[in-house]
Amino acid sequence: MIPEKKVTEAIQYRRSVRVFDKDVDIDTEKVKQCVQNAVLAPTSSNLQLWEFYHITDEKVLKQLTVACLDQNAAKTAKQLVVVVARKDLWKQRAKANVSFLKSVYGDKAKEEYSRREKFALNYYQKLIPSIYTEFLGILGLLKYAVFNCIGLFRPVYRQVRLSDLRIVAHKSAGLAAQNFMISMAAIGYDTCPMEGSDTLRVKKILKLPRGAEINMIIGCGVRSENGVYGPQFRVPFETTYFEL
Numbered sequence: 119m120i121p122e123k124k125v126t127e128a129i130q131y132r133r134s135v136r137v138f139d140k141d142v143d144i145d146t147e148k149v150k151q152c153v154q155n156a157v158l159a160p161t162s163s164n165l166q167l168w169e170f171y172h173i174t175d176e177k178v179l180k181q182l183t184v185a186c187l188d189q190n191a192a193k194t195a196k197q198l199v200v201v202v203a204r205k206d207l208w209k210q211r212a213k214a215n216v217s218f219l220k221s222v223y224g225d226k227a228k229e230e231y232s233r234r235e236k237f238a239l240n241y242y243q244k245l246i247p248s249i250y251t252e253f254l255g256i257l258g259l260l261k262y263a264v265f266n267c268i269g270l271f272r273p274v275y276r277q278v279r280l281s282d283l284r285i286v287a288h289k290s291a292g293l294a295a296q297n298f299m300i301s302m303a304a305i306g307y308d309t310c311p312m313e314g315s316d317t318l319r320v321k322k323i324l325k326l327p328r329g330a331e332i333n334m335i336i337g338c339g340v341r342s343e344n345g346v347y348g349p350q351f352r353v354p355f356e357t358t359y360f361e362l
């Protein structure tokens with residue numbers, strides 16, 4: 119068994135690998151365990167508006183490579199993990215949270231819930247529907263206008279437009295993707311996140327519904343000798359870090 123790297127070691131080891139070693143296979147079960155780490159990422163309102171498609175089938179790998187515009191990182195990948203943002207699943211996920219909370223609070227009458235318990239249940243039964251209920255982007259715009267008026271007088275949540283909700287779902291999906299890539303790095307496996315793809319084709323290949331959105335496709339394998347294209351570049355830390 120390969121010893122796991124510590125967090126900082128794994129973060130420093132991770133690079134976007136464009137060429138994977140064709141002679142080194144990766145263990146599907148271990149990749150799956152890294153996806154299990156992915157879902158432990160924090161997620162907005164714990165709605166978990168994400169799905170992960172772990173591709174090991176040669177035929178699907180080939181189809182997805184074409185949809186990834188024939189990028190080397192896809193072409194040479196042993197497996198792919200497609201991270202999908204599922205904003206459209208908010209009702210199911212809110213319901214799952216309610217069931218979970220009720221299972222924790224125990225079976226009791228409505229009036230027996232404590233204030234904190236009532237607040238948590240209302241959060242998923244009232245607040246989340248008020249934010250996520252949408253109709254062609256129109257409801258979101260109306261809500262946005264109302265919230266901005268309220269915002270003139272007090273701090274208020276403003277991310278209620280359809281575009282905001284999409285960002286919210288993609289943000290959490292991105293965090294899960296990073297959990298996955300760091301977990302892979304920790305066991306000496308490599309990855310390459312890709313957004314360079316024909317997402318419509320990817321959705322068709324995976325038979326995803328209209329509301330699903332491709333967050334990123336992650337090539338997986340073990341780096342070949344020339345798999346990392348160059349030294350890692352970051353703009354000077356002082357230009358991105360501000361202590362107040």
Ligand SMILES: Cc1cc2nc3c(=O)[nH]c(=O)nc-3n(C[C@H](O)[C@H](O)[C@H](O)COP(=O)(O)O)c2cc1C
Nearest residue numbers: 132133134136189191310311312313314315334350
């Ligand atoms: C959301 C996202 C999309 C990316 N899309 C691609 C891609 O389509 N193809 C590719 O070769 N690299 C892609 N990358 C990798 C970046 O180019 C890479 O992270 C960056 O150059 C820094 O290099 P490093 O990851 O080795 O530190 C993507 C990275 C992210 C986070």
